[in-house]
Amino acid sequence: MPQRPHRPLPLATPAGVEVLTRILTQGPIPRVEIARRTGLSQAAVTKAVAPLIEAGFVTDQPSTPIEAENQLGIGRPVSPLTVVANSVSVIGLKVTPTALIGVTTDFTAGIQTVRHQRLDDTSPDSVIERLSDLAKELISSLKTAGPLIGVGVAVSGDVDGRHGVVRDSPFMGWRDVPVAELLGKRLKVPVVVTNDVRALTVAEHWFGVGVDADSFAVVTIGSGIGCGLYINGEVVSGAYGVSGELGHLPLAPGKLVCTCGRRGCVETVASSDAILARTRETTGRADLDLAGAIELAHAGDKHAREAFNRAGEVIGSALAAMVNLVGPELVVIAGEGVAEYDLYEERMRQAFADHAFGAAGACRLMLRSHTFDNWARGAAATVIRSYVRGEPPLQR
Amino acid sequence: MPQRPHRPLPLATPAGVEVLTRILTQGPIPRVEIARRTGLSQAAVTKAVAPLIEAGFVTDQPSTPIEAENQLGIGRPVSPLTVVANSVSVIGLKVTPTALIGVTTDFTAGIQTVRHQRLDDTSPDSVIERLSDLAKELISSLKTAGPLIGVGVAVSGDVDGRHGVVRDSPFMGWRDVPVAELLGKRLKVPVVVTNDVRALTVAEHWFGVGVDADSFAVVTIGSGIGCGLYINGEVVSGAYGVSGELGHLPLAPGKLVCTCGRRGCVETVASSDAILARTRETTGRADLDLAGAIELAHAGDKHAREAFNRAGEVIGSALAAMVNLVGPELVVIAGEGVAEYDLYEERMRQAFADHAFGAAGACRLMLRSHTFDNWARGAAATVIRSYVRGEPPLQR
Numbered sequence: 166m167p168q169r170p171h172r173p174l175p176l177a178t179p180a181g182v183e184v185l186t187r188i189l190t191q192g193p194i195p196r197v198e199i200a201r202r203t204g205l206s207q208a209a210v211t212k213a214v215a216p217l218i219e220a221g222f223v224t225d226q227p228s229t230p231i232e233a234e235n236q237l238g239i240g241r242p243v244s245p246l247t248v249v250a251n252s253v254s255v256i257g258l259k260v261t262p263t264a265l266i267g268v269t270t271d272f273t274a275g276i277q278t279v280r281h282q283r284l285d286d287t288s289p290d291s292v293i294e295r296l297s298d299l300a301k302e303l304i305s306s307l308k309t310a311g312p313l314i315g316v317g318v319a320v321s322g323d324v325d326g327r328h329g330v331v332r333d334s335p336f337m338g339w340r341d342v343p344v345a346e347l348l349g350k351r352l353k354v355p356v357v358v359t360n361d362v363r364a365l366t367v368a369e370h371w372f373g374v375g376v377d378a379d380s381f382a383v384v385t386i387g388s389g390i391g392c393g394l395y396i397n398g399e400v401v402s403g404a405y406g407v408s409g410e411l412g413h414l415p416l417a418p419g420k421l422v423c424t425c426g427r428r429g430c431v432e433t434v435a436s437s438d439a440i441l442a443r444t445r446e447t448t449g450r451a452d453l454d455l456a457g458a459i460e461l462a463h464a465g466d467k468h469a470r471e472a473f474n475r476a477g478e479v480i481g482s483a484l485a486a487m488v489n490l491v492g493p494e495l496v497v498i499a500g501e502g503v504a505e506y507d508l509y510e511e512r513m514r515q516a517f518a519d520h521a522f523g524a525a526g527a528c529r530l531m532l533r534s535h536t537f538d539n540w541a542r543g544a545a546a547t548v549i550r551s552y553v554r555g556e557p558p559l560q561r
Numbered sequence: 562m563p564q565r566p567h568r569p570l571p572l573a574t575p576a577g578v579e580v581l582t583r584i585l586t587q588g589p590i591p592r593v594e595i596a597r598r599t600g601l602s603q604a605a606v607t608k609a610v611a612p613l614i615e616a617g618f619v620t621d622q623p624s625t626p627i628e629a630e631n632q633l634g635i636g637r638p639v640s641p642l643t644v645v646a647n648s649v650s651v652i653g654l655k656v657t658p659t660a661l662i663g664v665t666t667d668f669t670a671g672i673q674t675v676r677h678q679r680l681d682d683t684s685p686d687s688v689i690e691r692l693s694d695l696a697k698e699l700i701s702s703l704k705t706a707g708p709l710i711g712v713g714v715a716v717s718g719d720v721d722g723r724h725g726v727v728r729d730s731p732f733m734g735w736r737d738v739p740v741a742e743l744l745g746k747r748l749k750v751p752v753v754v755t756n757d758v759r760a761l762t763v764a765e766h767w768f769g770v771g772v773d774a775d776s777f778a779v780v781t782i783g784s785g786i787g788c789g790l791y792i793n794g795e796v797v798s799g800a801y802g803v804s805g806e807l808g809h810l811p812l813a814p815g816k817l818v819c820t821c822g823r824r825g826c827v828e829t830v831a832s833s834d835a836i837l838a839r840t841r842e843t844t845g846r847a848d849l850d851l852a853g854a855i856e857l858a859h860a861g862d863k864h865a866r867e868a869f870n871r872a873g874e875v876i877g878s879a880l881a882a883m884v885n886l887v888g889p890e891l892v893v894i895a896g897e898g899v900a901e902y903d904l905y906e907e908r909m910r911q912a913f914a915d916h917a918f919g920a921a922g923a924c925r926l927m928l929r930s931h932t933f934d935n936w937a938r939g940a941a942a943t944v945i946r947s948y949v950r951g952e953p954p955l956q957r
Contacts, residue, residue: 204574323918333919394886397795398794401793404891405888407921408921410921411885413885413916415881428915486882489804489807490788491790491797491804492799492801495800519823520823520825522803523719523728524799525799525804
């Protein structure tokens with residue numbers, strides 16, 4: 166395994182961070198446009214950009230001959246700035262109870278390599294070993310790519326990103342697992358640990374809908390119901406590290422006990438496990454798996470359909486609750502559950518329309534096709550953000 | 562009525578706005594500390610401050626002889642900067658279905674005069690006339706105070722602040738009332754119209770808990786249940802003008818129809834009208850008023866107590882839902898309903914503890930004693946914020 170050096174960015178000031186962020190997320194972008202959008206002087210932009218070009222993170226050279234030609238004869242070229250995508254490499258890992266997914270990306274979170282590994286044992290020790298192996302395999306694959314800036318790990322549940330600790334992940338059965346420390350000392354690279362939905366939100370913020378939207382929510386539907394929020398120019402992280410727990414709003418009918426131990430959570434009715442349990446119960450077929458329940462529902466079985474309708478109703482109410490509180494411009498619906506979207510969409514949209522308050526209901530619900538690779542890419546995006554902002558790495 | 566000139570602030574740049582905001586909300590504060598907190602250079606701070614001192618909005622003179630004395634003999638004085646409170650005057654008005662409340666404040670939202678007026682007719686025309694009269698009376702009272710910078714009007718419901726229009730206020734029975742235009746042409750001063758709970762949140766942000774907290778929510782309990790959110794450095798306004806509609810989260814049991822026309826809203830159980838209706842229904846005493854219901858509950862009547870308990874339960878669940886989604890550092894509980902806080906606090910805290918997810922439950926619930934004057938002060942705070950930020954006045 167090649168040891169790759171951590172490569173510091175030449176960013177001395179907050180203005181430098183702001184400028185690089187604009188180039189990374191909105192490039193190609195001319196200096197004058199960065200000045201306009203940030204309120205910085207053109208001189209300040211030029212001063213911040215110079216060392217980034219010098220160090221090879223940013224370029225103002227046209228990337229194609231046509232672009233170069235278009236700049237001839239029209240006086241001074243506009244020279245839009247672009248990030249040099251392969252100036253650094255990033256690794257993103259997503260942990261699920263049954264599989265590990267890993268990707269390598271470039272500086273713009275573009276996926277280069279993907280690896281999936283089945284997981285048989287979810288104990289922290291075993292998972293950390295397997296994560297370490299997967300990360301090493303991905304590091305070997307980097308070859309000619311830029312130096313590795315860090316490894317991001319996305320896990321569902323309550324994650325203390327600042328200390329790199331998974332505080333409580335019901336799906337993994339983990340409590341207080343210091344992932345950054347355990348993985349960092351094996352890999353000797355900076356490790357960032359993040360809630361998986363928040364990781365997706367960071368990816369949307371810098372490299373997705375957030376480039377154009379002033380505020381948005383990412384809602385993930387699947388084995389859990391999650392939500393990431395981007396409001397007032399930043400991803401919402403919660404004063405105590407918890408936010409976006411849409412799956413644990415107390416608005417499901419009945420008093421079913423959730424995986425988190427509380428009663429009446431959205432997930433008691435709307436998670437894929439809850440839908441399966443309901444279908445088994447109402448059809449009397451204890452042998453069904455989720456694929457079977459989906460098949461039944463598609464075949465028009467009224468019990469199976471009712472389970473999905475019930476889920477759609479609660480998801481729609483939860484979306485309305487969220488929109489009534491924070492009023493985002495749009496909602497991106499993602500997660501592995503979007504594969505069965507047709508089975509709950511109608512009821513979900515109806516419940517949303519029933520409970521969205523006034524103009525809040527104008528919020529667009531936008532479906533995002535989803536693969537597990539996206540979660541891992543989100544972890545990589547979180548590393549990129551952390552790197553650009555110069556947040557101290559947890560482990561080297 | 563004296564015509565008072567609008568007095569423009571000498572703020573040419575975003576840095577100037579940032580510097581004045583710090584002085585206004587965190588002063589007295591030395592220049593060096595402003596530089597540290599904003600990331601601006603000391604030279605930039607000094608440059609921004611000079612015209613503000615010159616124009617009399619800010620001072621670096623010690624306000625007491627003792628302060629002046631303490632600065633002798635220790636070299637160059639620290640000269641902390643303070644806003645000159647009486648350099649401008651502001652009027653804040655709160656509209657309720659039964660009364661108008663008006664205040665005059667100084668530049669720091671300190672209340673100077675208060676006027677209450679009973680309202681018999683809630684039709685927009687009549688209310689605008691009465692508001693205009695009240696504002697003129699308050700303008701006359703300004704006397705030696707600084708020039709008036711604007712009039713703020715706080716109304717419950719869906720308010721389009723940008724256009725100064727009350728889009729939908731169920732309590733007032735208003736739809737699409739252009740308050741800023743109607744009032745502005747009568748008063749010939751800038752008029753700002755705002756949702757009342759958001760106005761309270763702006764006041765807390767600049768002149769209350771927001772000075773120390775990184776994020777907070779203001780929850781108002783009374784004839785409606787409202788919520789203002791301060792997250793990521795700004796009050797949440799909602800992409801479509803709606804946010805913080807805690808009273809319209811769909812988590813009340815049963816399918817009661819809300820004043821907004823939707824079913825299952827928090828307010829169907831937790832508003833003061835809902836509590837009164839429930840108490841009348843269960844005690845069979847149609848003659849009861851709210852004071853009577855409160856008295857019964859305090860006397861231990863089990864029906865009356867149950868109505869308050871039921872409200873407390875739903876309010877606690879709604880608080881948990883909000884905290885699970887946005888994770889604020891603290892929640893300020895306000896509104897006229899805090900007078901009966903003892904009647905629902907226990908059940909509210911229990912439901913909150915039952916449904917708050919993980920570390921989100923660490924959020925402090927803080928009671929704020931409340932008068933109607935606070936709402937009007939919030940409207941004034943909104944004018945001050947708008948003035949400092951140089952937002953274009955809607956009407957002159």
